[in-house]
Amino acid sequence: MDNLKVLDTAKSPGTFVTLANNFDRISNVEKKEWLPYYYAAFCYTMLALYSQDPNQIDPLADKAESYLQKAAELSSKNSEISCLYGMITAAKISADPMNRFQAMSVDLETYLARSKAEDPNNPRPYLLEANTRLRTPESMGGGKSVAKPIIEEAIKKYDTFKPESALYPNWGKENAVGILQAMGKG
Numbered sequence: 001m002d003n004l005k006v007l008d009t010a011k012s013p014g015t016f017v018t019l020a021n022n023f024d025r026i027s028n029v030e031k032k033e034w035l036p037y038y039y040a041a042f043c044y045t046m047l048a049l050y051s052q053d054p055n056q057i058d059p060l061a062d063k064a065e066s067y068l069q070k071a072a073e074l075s076s077k078n079s080e081i082s083c084l085y086g087m088i089t090a091a092k093i094s095a096d097p098m099n100r101f102q103a104m105s106v107d108l109e110t111y112l113a114r115s116k117a118e119d120p121n122n123p124r125p126y127l128l129e130a131n132t133r134l135r136t137p138e139s140m141g142g143g144k145s146v147a148k149p150i151i152e153e154a155i156k157k158y159d160t161f162k163p164e165s166a167l168y169p170n171w172g173k174e175n176a177v178g179i180l181q182a183m184g185k186g
Helices: 002-009 013-029 034-050 054-074 079-095 097-118 124-135 144-160 173-185
Strands: none
Touching: 002 013, 002 034, 013 034, 013 054, 034 054, 034 079, 054 079, 079 097, 079 124, 097 124, 124 144, 124 173, 144 173
8 A cells, every 4th residue: 555655646767666666576475466467567657658768668668568468367358457558558659659650559549449448437548548649749630629628538537436446546637637737828
């Protein structure tokens, strides 16, 4: 539980590395639980997304994916896992957007659609979709006007979303609100 409290406020690469190692240790004890693998994958995904070095993104995303595969083996048809696969894909796209966007955006869309189908109340796939649309040029179907209704939908879902337990994923609302506020200023 302490790791989740730290995760809620984590911003630095060092914190994500420490948390990933902690969740890895937990997964070695709790081998039948999907959540420690999920959270280790989440930490490595955040490291990939925050990386300033494009050469580090793929190795971090691959490490995240290896943990997430273990989580998926323990919990199939899981909206949180599908959404995190989408985040990993977004991180991989960010390593080389000019060469990867067209091919990999289809995978990203598939993961988001799967996540929404698995749990229509989960706000996180909407957050990821809005973030993706915001960073996509208008000429390619993105931009603020496309992203704004999606982020508004995400926030509505955050307002009513109830995780299955205190250990289940519940991240992203602060990020969603920040994105919407930034859109209003721009």
